[in-house]
Every structure is written in structure tokens, then in C-alpha cells.
Amino acid sequence: MTEQPTPRDTGPVVPFARMNGLGNKIIVADMRGRRSRIAPEAARALAERAETSFDQIMAVHDPRTPGTDALVLILNADGSEAGACGNGTRCVAQALAAETGRRDFTFETRAGLVLAAEREDGLLTVDMGAPRFGWRDIPLAEEFADTRAIELQIGPIDAPILHSPSVASLGNPHAVFWVEEDVWSYALDRFGPVLENHPLFPERANITIARVTAPDAMTIRTWERGVGLTLACGSAACAAAVSGARTRRTGRRVTVTLPGGDLLIDWRTSDDHVLMTGPAEWEWSGRLDPETGAYSRDDETAAA
Ligand SMILES: N[C@H](CCC[C@H](N)C(=O)O)C(=O)O
Numbered sequence: 001m002t003e004q005p006t007p008r009d010t011g012p013v014v015p016f017a018r019m020n021g022l023g024n025k026i027i028v029a030d031m032r033g034r035r036s037r038i039a040p041e042a043a044r045a046l047a048e049r050a051e052t053s054f055d056q057i058m059a060v061h062d063p064r065t066p067g068t069d070a071l072v073l074i075l076n077a078d079g080s081e082a083g084a085c086g087n088g089t090r091c092v093a094q095a096l097a098a099e100t101g102r103r104d105f106t107f108e109t110r111a112g113l114v115l116a117a118e119r120e121d122g123l124l125t126v127d128m129g130a131p132r133f134g135w136r137d138i139p140l141a142e143e144f145a146d147t148r149a150i151e152l153q154i155g156p157i158d159a160p161i162l163h164s165p166s167v168a169s170l171g172n173p174h175a176v177f178w179v180e181e182d183v184w185s186y187a188l189d190r191f192g193p194v195l196e197n198h199p200l201f202p203e204r205a206n207i208t209i210a211r212v213t214a215p216d217a218m219t220i221r222t223w224e225r226g227v228g229l230t231l232a233c234g235s236a237a238c239a240a241a242v243s244g245a246r247t248r249r250t251g252r253r254v255t256v257t258l259p260g261g262d263l264l265i266d267w268r269t270s271d272d273h274v275l276m277t278g279p280a281e282w283e284w285s286g287r288l289d290p291e292t293g294a295y296s297r298d299d300e301t302a303a304a
Pocket of ligand 1 (some may be wrong): 055056078081082083084085086087088134172173206224225226227232233234235268
């Protein structure tokens, strides 16, 4: 899969795999051996085409820190960068496991080190690290001593529709709104963009609606920062699970049901790390131009 370094990365030269992380649409791009980065314009061009529309690009670069297997840089569909992506990390681990036969990987991301492992049953577990709850870490624009439920609401004053979210950083900013009713009864497509860009979140935020269904289960929907509504968001599932445990709505080990399927989240007591387990599937592969987003499919059934 690795190519020789090229003087300029022009033309569709970067091998990529279109993958499915529980319905999260992921492109894993093999940037090893290259000095360049995938341009935000290239990401936006890929996102706009139906065939290559994606939620995140996971750009796999040569490792820059000893002891790590790769530097993984993450781009959202709007070309912005994300520090963490749980579903995409499972996809990267699965692609590298298929290539190398190894099962355990350490990735460096903008949000720090992330461990990923393929299990015997084919599911993958990602160690997302310890969540952070300090208002500066998330970040929030103003101080909140207790981030389990902050003052924020959307909707008429006398009848708040969504209010008092739990906030946390899982390597990226999350706000989790707990509701009693069906998560589908909320117009997340309408509230999502307003909350994502609320002045309280200087780096914007991923917005999740969550409902407890059992002491060890919850259902969520997420409006992703830089993307919009997605079928699954792994870090949001982690944020919701952590919030459920912090607010004593659930235990520390829960099944989170997302539109795309289930993730098992375990907030480990020993070190506070959040472990996320779920599937990753290869769909098709091709080559892309990291400057423009032009691409070709390896099976040659279609081309840009
Ligand atoms: N889909 C990803 C989250 C991407 C987060 C991104 N939208 C951001 O923080 O900007 C996941 O599975 O964790």
C-alpha cells in the first residue's frame, strides 16, 4: 500500500479506502511516505460528490513519535480538523490490521495518543483516553465549575426544548442533552447548527441528544461539528456514556444505540480511560488527489 515519496502529490496518487464505521462514512487515506497534507479544498470536493461523500477523512501519515504506528490527522466534511474520531479510528485500525496482520496499534492524533485493537470476533476496541471536564479543556467561553449540567437552553424560555447539557472533551468538544422522550421527536437538524455554533463553544461542539433506556443502555442522536447529522459518532457515544455515569443515570459500562447500530462503551475505573467497541467495514478503494479531491476507483466502475 505504501508508495515511494513523490516530489509533488498531484493527480490521484493517494491510496484510500472508503469504510463504514457503524454508518459513520469514513475515508482512510494512506499518506505514508508523503510530506503533504490533504487540503481542506480536496476534502470539501470529495464530500460534495455522492459517491465519495464522507463524514471524516482519516489521513494516515508516517509516525513522528517513537513507539507510535502512525500520525492520524482527521478532517471533517467541511474541511475543518477534528482532534478525535472514534468510529474512524476503528476503521484505520482495521485497515492496518488487514495490511499487516497485527492487531494492536498506537496512533498519534491532535488529541494525543489513541490505542486501538482488533478483537478475535472482528470487532475493534479503541481506547479514547480519559475524558476532560474542565471548562477550559472543552473549551467553553466562560467558567462553569460543574460541567455535568451547564446553563444553556434552546427554545422558548417558558418551555425549554433542549437544556442543561453535560459537556466534556473526548479529544473534541461534546454537549449531551438528556431527554425523556424519543430522541427522534427532536428536530436536531434545526437545533444542531444553532447549538454547534453557540457562542458558549468557541471551538464549536458536537451536539448529542441522549435518552436512558435501561441502567446499562441509552439511545443517542448526534449533530456533528463540521459535518451535520450522522448515523453514528463514536466520541459522542463516549461523551454520552461518561455523562450518564457522572450524572448517575447509568453505570460505567453501557450499550449506546445510535442510528447506525450499537457501540459498547466502558469507562474504566482503574485509569478513567473510555473504551469503545464496535465494527468497521471496508466498502471500496481508490486513489485520490490530495490537492483537488479528484479520484479514481480501483474497480474502475466509476471515476471522478
Ligand atoms: N465521527 C467521529 C467524531 C468526529 C468529530 C468531529 N465532527 C469533530 O469533533 O469536529 C467519531 O466517531 O468520534
